[in-house]
Amino acid sequence: MKLNQNLLADIFQDGMVFPRNKDFKVGGYIEPKQKVEVSFNQHTYFAMSDENGKWEIILPAVNEDLVQELTVKSNNKTQTISNLKFGRVYLLGGQSNIEYRLKDEKHYQGIVSKLKEMKYSNFYYYNVPQVDYLDPKTGEVRPKDLQVEHWHHINENNAGMVSAIGFYMMLALQESGIQEPIAVVDCFKGGTSASVWIKEADLARDADLKDAFLDKYHETIAGKSWEDFDRETKAYNLTVEKHNRDLAKYLKMHPDTSLSTAKNIVGHTPWPPPYRPDLYTRPSGLNETMLKQIEFGVFNQMVWYQGENDTDRAKYYDKLLPLLIHTWRQTLHDPSLPVKLIQLPGYADYPDNSGAEIRQTQLVVSRTVPQVDLVSFIDGGEEHNIHPTNKGTMGMRLGKIMAGDDYAGTPYVEKMDASSEGTKFRFVFKIARCQKLHLEKETYLKVKYFDKKVEQIKLNADNLQNNKLILELDDLPKEISYAYENYPHHIGLYNELNYPLSPFRVGFIKKVM
Known part of the structure; x- marks a missing residue:
């Protein structure tokens, strides 16, 4: 779908940023069975629109920022987009916390001051229009006053409308040494279940x-x-x-x-x-009206930050989340698109323990779906505010990880070994993406026993050995967990880069070890 009558889909506009060193697409919807001619980088390419009017052409990768224009011709119409850039392009998806605008963020005024000094002159963004509904009979779009969006070269006048997480992510990428243009495409809307974004x-x-x-x-x-x-x-x-x-x-x-x-x-x-x-x-509403708008897009990586709105039906999230990743990759024709999966921060007012359940699902999906990495924001929440105003720490963490200079994500329990000797039970948790586990503050493991007794065990240096978490108990537990609650008060386990260990829960069956 599109809001204009151009040959190209709406996302293709002046000032657009394409991925560098990656084949990319252009396309759109016109009259069925029409010839399309694309001129780019001193070459001409041809395609035919199908019975629905859809057309697309894959163009070869560009490794520098010298090509400025692309021209499309069809049926006596011509469209040229200019001032094109080639760099890194990231797709941001999800609900309100990734949608949270920079203008509402805690440090916005300081950012504006630096933008006036041209400190961040190589950042770009495009906000996918938030189309709620497309009338299948009339083609009418709702909201009725929705306007065609444009690509924005970030400055002090327009920075307020970019995703705050996205901005800080770009800042961290720049600080990592990336000098090429960095762009985010924002495809999100608050209050949405994952089911809204799935076919x-x-x-x-x-x-x-x-x-x-x-x-x-x-x-x-x-x-x-x-x-x-x-x-x-x-x-x-x-x-x-x-x-x-x-x-x-x-x-x-x-x-x-x-x-x-x-x-x-x-x-x-x-x-x-x-x-x-x-x-x-x-169900499927924004898949049809928002994701459809970027079906021709090509991205370096995708960020998915969502789950708050599925806490009332958390038992379905283990099916929804992998299906969503599949749907988006399929729509974008990129089955191996790398995905950074944001693990929800703490928030006390989710029903029951559903926030913890969603986080556990996010951890499992990151381990079982290829090219998906977990980035935990567990330490970035506010107890009774579902929209924390400080997005800087979390966005910078995401950007540092996406730069690819160290771990692909935050640490998690990769393996657990259990043994017994005499009356003692010993559990060794091996932590992935970690060389040196350490305690930042007072931290506890929660242990449940088969007799329904519950024990909070305070950790100390003796429980840590390089990338291992070690626990000895007098009785066989039914369950061992760390930070497995809606709002954990004792988040203290971090790796050597100060990335937090993902919350976890491990259950046991009662048998002789």
Whole structure:
């Protein structure tokens, strides 16, 4: 889909950044069965649009930044894009924490001052238009006032609208010594389940996902008119407004009460809105209206930061997350596209222990899906704020890892060896992406036993040996875990680069060892 009538898809515009040293594509939608001619770098390439009007051409890699223009001709129309750049291009996807804009970030004013001094003159971004709905009959786009986006060369006037995480990631990449242009393509929207970004056909192939997401959606909207949908939406909005008034009133009357306690008394913000066909949170909705806009894009790496909105159905995330990665790679025709998977930071107000469950799934997926690496933000959360305002530390960590100068991700438990001697049980956890494990602060392991006893074991230097975490117990445990809770208060295990160890949980069966 596209918002303009050009020969090229919307993402192809003046000032665009393409990956350097990697074959790349151009393409778009025109009339069916039309010849397309592309002139680039003193060569001419040809293609034909298919029965749906789709066309694309793969162009050979460019290893320098000298080619400035690309021209497309078809059916007496011509489009030229100029001021092209070749460097590193990263795709950022997910929900509100990756969407969180630099203008709202804690250190924004300091960044603006440095931008005025031209400190960061080689950063670029493109925000994929957040199309909620495309009417299949009329072609009308909602929201109706949505405008075509443009490529932005970051300066003090436009930096506020880039992803804060993305900006700090680019900053770390530059500080690592990368001198070529660095760009991010932002394809995200707050409040979204992973199911929103996955093809409907892919969801339908899994019985559990079909039942939990597609069938539930279609059953909910069946037989309703647009008047019904509008009435339900109005009632929902009134409920949200009342909740916000009640919460503000309670906090004013009880100024010493934490936000979490107040929410437990007044109630959490009602979410999600009632289903309707034009609501972006419908299953596969943004796959059709946002991901589709960048189907011709080529990227060096992808970052996925999401999961908050799936905590109410965490049991499905082990199917949703790998399916999402598959869907995006398939859409982009890049089956080995490297993915950095952001592990959720701590936040206390998820239901039950669902935040911990999502993180465990993220860890497992990073270990089982090829070319996927975990970058843990477990130490970057705020107890009762789901949107931490300091994105600098996390974005810089991500950028340092993406630069490729050290580990491909943050440390995790790679292997556990268990043994027994006499009445003692010994457990040795080998930590990957780590040469020297150390303690930053007071840290505990949680041990559950078969008799339902629970023990918090404080770690000290004796429990650490190079890249190993060692624990000795008097009884066989049922479970050993580290930071396996929504908001862990004792995050203290780090590798030699000060990257945090991923939370983990290991279970045991009761048998003679």
